[in-house]
Amino acid sequence: MNLSDMELIMTVSRTKSMRKAAKLVHLSQSAISKKIQLIEDEYGITLFHRTAAGVELTADGQLFIQYAGSALHTLRTGIEQTRMKNAERKVTRLGVASPLISELHRFSGYFQSHGGPLEIVTSSSPEIVRKLQEGTLDFGLFGYESIPGDISAIPLYRQDFHLYASDRYLPAFLPFADRTVSYVRASFIQALRELPLILPKQGIHVRQMIDRIMEKEFGGEPCIAVETDTLELMEQLAEREFGCTFITQSVYESSTGRSPADFSGETFRIEALGRGMFRIPLPFLFPSRQVFFAQSPHRPDGLDGIAVRTFGWTEPSPGPGSPEAE
Template sequence: MTLKQIEVFLAVAATRSFSRGGEAVSLAQSTVSQHIRALEEELGVMLFNRNTTNISLTEGGRLFLEQARRIWRTCDKAQTAMKRFAGLDEAVLRVGASSTLAISIIPELLGKFIARYPGVLLELQQNDSHQTIRSLIDDEVELALTGGKFDEDHVVFEKLFDEQILLVAPANREFTSAILNNRADRKNIPLIVREPGSGTRQAVEKSLRKAGLSLTDFLIVAQLGSEEAIRRAVLGGAGCAFISSLVVSHELSSRQLIEYTLDGIQIERSFYLASREGHNLSPAALAFVQAIQDVLALRLTP
């Protein structure tokens, strides 16, 4: 049974004529007869009483008419929904993002994106980079924005931009670069760190290892699950932290936080847009990707 057969059946039932039914669906009478005959053979039921002057529905035809109308209405609704989906009039977009991007880039683009596509409902899952990729692999999100690139099969990573990770402390703490660069003194400096799965922590540990250092060279006083939580903790005087420059730019410019340096260490990382290999992105996802690129273009414009 095909949708075309159902369409032809409904047209013939409505017009009580094979020829007029054919005109309604732009088919020759002979083609209409072939469709009806094939449908009757598949169902094993005569659908129309035929005579030389007119045709009428059999009892089986009346029963099938009710079901055919229901099928056609469902198909029509499906077509309408797909048209709305393709036109971004009605869509749900699920995006996973590492905490750094969730509190920096996404809020910046959200207002313009919603204004342009009011029919798109954005569902954001915020997590560390490793768990964000896991959500992508498990088909819980369509796109993933991460602070690191992972060796995962069937995941495509597209680099978005680079940023620096800074060592910061509250302005009222009496740290100095000399103290921070002295191995013995560092053991007494309270440090707040991200969880092991975060892109920030991985970038920090990698850079420290290259310099023969480790996070354990500091006095680790807390492990928190987001950049925002760490920012607040540092502002509250809990200690110093390695944190994204995107997250603390305002606090640095207002001198609420002070940036310190470790000799010979500059920590950089890249942010990536990840999607599943071989999966076509929905229109809403494509529009979101364009919105991200627009925001980054403005950021990078001199």
Template sequence: MNLKQLRYFLAVAEEGQMTAAAKRLHVAQPPLSYQIKQLEQELGVTLFNRLPQGVTVTAAGKLLVGYAQQLTQLSATAENKVRALAHGITGTINLGTVSSSAGVIPNPALRKWLQQHADVQLSVTEGNTYELLDDLHKRLLDVAVLRTPFNGQHLVCRYFPSERMAAVLPKQYTQFTHRRQLRLSDLAPLPLIKYRRFNELFHVAFLEAGLTPHYLMTCDDARTAMHWASRQLGVALVPRSLAETYDGGDVLIRSLADHRFETHLALVTTNEALETPLVAGFMAQFEQARPLDNFH
């Protein structure tokens, strides 16, 4: 099993047709089919169900897809990092971002750095904090923007200024028009749309206040919570910077009065990644612009 076979396998799995995959890979179909058969023979499994209209991935093939994606991505990352280490000014930075980071990054510091490094590309991966942490430790990412809380052990972390969580309300809740902050007692009877990242935080807060909240939905993407609130379906509980970024003028944004509802975004990398000139230069630019509090 080699990288060429894995790239061919992924192309067929994603396209669902040998012809389309061959066109995408800029190869003839017979060599592509041969490589897939060789891979199947080597593994001793059938990876695709051959049908008149195309192919479908077997159970064994579905298992291989995840590993193949990681291996091919790691190969590309290794190639980029070796080149970047040699030159220090060119290459690709693999950047992970959480959905709730849109209000903070990209920012002027990042724009300035990219303008000064025209030969550098960003490869952005979106996911939740735990997924991105895993990718950092696997060396699939160089840098990630994560949201607290998370385990920062063995990581280099710089934190953006803290921000308050906010309630994003449909404008039909006119009783809150002239309020600047909302209490838990205000929120409990409302249909709440909760960002899963803060499950434990809200559970403990309502429990300690002796209140039983009404949760309409829990989701993994803070932007989804905002979208549902803007459609007048419920009250989204999200970081304020994200709420303000995606505010279309059709909702009310009110901070939560309880001071425990504060959160931070952090720019995070590993000590190993920081040894490469490209990543070190990227982190140094943010340090000079001081958009974050401090290293930990």
């Protein structure tokens, strides 16, 4: 016998009618009659006398109702108290950089097992770091070149930058293919200065990093064709030959720990992607970004208790990346 069986018997007892009880519990009269008969047969008792007017409790039925009513009251009180306790439990606030929202499924098991309500806050990476430092967020998932020293964080994977463009712009870069980066670097930057670029809007974290690199390397204003806050649109515009853009590819391994200058002796590569598109890895120009899972320094517990490494981050690198920025 389960809880619903007990409630069914209580309903029949209260209404003194199989027909009326059937309407209340949304079952057929025959289904209720059969269920009660099965209970009576299983426990060897008779709960109801069937009469022309309906049903009446037997002596056994009256005794059963007395204890069943007490048991149901205790169960309902326990459920209500549990709900009240959960409502009082502290809300855990998790900040997530907007492009990383699809990664949340990796954390669901941890937060579900630890109970308590979870509030998701989407924002930019710098804003998440600031709120972690203030203590207005408990945890954060974001991308950054390096982690601020006062935040406890675990690097999950890195994002490498690429130039992404249609084959229309390929002739501008073909002379550099398979040559040493140090030999063609200045010519590549000059070629890039003369081509239309599709960039994130001002104020977006990745745009701030791109602007710093361009100011340092270009020595002047680049040719900006389009600015947009939609990453999918950046890629679509590049595929429609509005210009070149920058995308990132997620690499599920430890950071190389290398600066752009460390790649000067490597080969300049152009990678054909099909569909009339190509990309150029830019480790010699842009530093890799790390994606971190971090905890506010204001929380008493430590990240050691969170098995981030069991969340499934160590997986093969995906195919050609799509823009991931915020």
